[in-house]
Amino acid sequence: MSEEKIKNLEAQFEERIARDEKIEPKDWMPEKYRQTHIRQMSQHAHSEIVGMLPEGNWITRAPSLRRKVALLAKVQDEAGHGLYLYSACETLGISRDEMYEQLHSGKAKYSSIFNYPTVTWADMGAIGWLVDGAAIINQVPLCSTSFGPYARAMVRVCKEESFHQRQGFEIMLKLANGAPEQKDMAQDALNRWWWPSLMMLGPTDAESVHTEQSMKWKLKRKSNDDLRQQFIDQTVPQADLIGLTIPDPDLKWNEERQSYDFGEINWDEFWQVVKGHGPCNKERMAARVGAWESGEWVRDAAMAYSEKQQERKEKQAV
Amino acid sequence: MNNNNLYQYILGIADNSLILGQRLGELTGHGPSLETDIACTNMSLDLFGQVRSYYQYAAKIAGDGRTEDDIAMLRKERNYLNVLLVEQPNTDFAYTMARQFLFDVYHFLFLQELQKSKDLTLSAIANKSIKEVSYHQRFSSDWIKRLGDGTEESQKKMQTAIDDLWRFTDELFHQTDADKSMVSEGVGVDVTKLKDTYYKKISDILEESTLKIPESKYFQKGGKQGIHTEHMGYLLTELQYMQRAYPNMEW
Helix, strand or coil, rough: CHHHHCCCCCHHHHHHCCCCCCEEECCCCCHHHHHHHHHHHHHHHHHHHHHHHHCCCCCCCCHHHHHHHHHHHHHHHHHHHHHHHHHHHCCCCCHHHHHHCCCCCCCCCCHHHHHHCCCCHHHHHHHHHHHHHHHHHHHHHHHCCCHHHHHHHHHHHHHHHHHHHHHHHHHHHHHHHCHHHHHHHHHHHHHHHHHHHCCHHHHHHHHHHHHHHHHHHHCCCCHHHHHHHHHHHHHHHHHCCCCCCCCCCEEECCCCCCCCEECCCCCCHHHHHHHHCCCHHHHHHHCCCCCCHHHHHHHHHHHHHHHHHHHHHHHHHH | CCCCHHHHHHHHHHHHHHHHHHHHHCCCCCCHHHHHHHEEEHHHHHHHHHHHHHHHHHHHHCCCCCHHHHHHHHCCHHCCCCCCHHCCCCCCCCHHHHHHHHHHHHHHHHHHHHCCCCCHHHHHHHHHHHHHHHHHHHHHHHHHEEECCHHHHHHHHHHHHHHHHHCHHHHHHCCHHHHHHHCCCCCCCCCCHHHHHHHHHHHHHHHHCCCCCCCCCCCCCCCHHHCCCCCCCHHHEEEEEHHHHHCCCCC
């Protein structure tokens, strides 16, 4: 294809996006658009799958049958989101196995928040409330992103995430109103998850490399700092409501901005975890790679069985 | 009718689902594929759903203020009445599926009969559960076939798992005194009558999966009397952790 023709196609493509039309898998798209979407959607899918581990850690120890059932259902939803997102990503011409390979080799990233350990039951509440809360803030704008399969996946994912968030908040509420030991457990979880949750919304705008291009493609509709502010403004009153304290001495309502001012985020910690040196990076990867490797013989068997069945069918037909 | 017999009878049913659900719950996030991960989590979820219905009913029968969670999580090991089969560990995916298959086939036959119970609560639970268990049975049978008739390696692993777990199958058809009394009341299922159909069904699927039907006639028992394998204590330690560490709290 001539350079001129490509430029022409690109111009038409950008116009379609500007008109809020959806781009579908079979449509022509610039290679960079394809690659950016593979990167972001696979990262999102990986986050769902790795995100099953910290919560899965408490399934066998959930404190009541009701909580156990809810937690199982939640982690199952996350697996479902992963499956859905991998499938949406496959429409861009990459296989699920290739995406796994990128995750296992460290080439593809997943949300850093899942590299923190879940050490008490209250962490199940904090993750639902804060981590899913931050995820929703990130994802709601994506329901109208330009790539059709991703936008449609996000509509469904957001509905379930918002249910998870309420469920997490309800766990915290119960603890906060419970025995002193339970309230301490809730406060301790908030203390540990607050700052990593703020980091989840990404580096500050000045340091964010992908923002401008992503804005144009509607992969991003608000800047990281705006999203973070929205999350803080939404979450602080919820903490007040259940009598827990946000672990930030600089947190203060700003009458003029009609928003909360907040303290400095420890970006050194953020980059340390992103680069693979958080408290659980090694464990999470070991769990994923371990499941994949120890499951190889199972997947091989399923493949061999299906081939045999196919052969038998063909023989019968003859 | 003797309420204690009914109470014990309900526990005998529910404890199987509790312990098997707990075992499946250990696997969430660690399955050989995303699809099997979702399926095993889902089976665990179904089983715990059933468990809640049974224990809520048992709590009502006991009438001593204990809740479903007290019954599920605060008994001593000797008072759990599940069969030994369901407490066996997830040694590998072949063991997990073999355990599931050997239980599901029984579970389905059992629920078919429990639907006819004179006890309306039990028959209602059976009615609801059998739909779920029919799916479990299909899922585990399919995996027996895939792994049995898959590769040389998978066949070997599946045969080992079946051979190893076979010794726990006979206990499924034992009756306690409470069981016998509930059968005579028209409430309970006479499991001795399910035995032939069970082994026939199991044998057919093993055969179709190119697996050998174990010939050993030596079986293990004890679960129904609360005498468990050494694995059980560790399973209960996790299951009971929060209730033991933080007594008398609501969650």
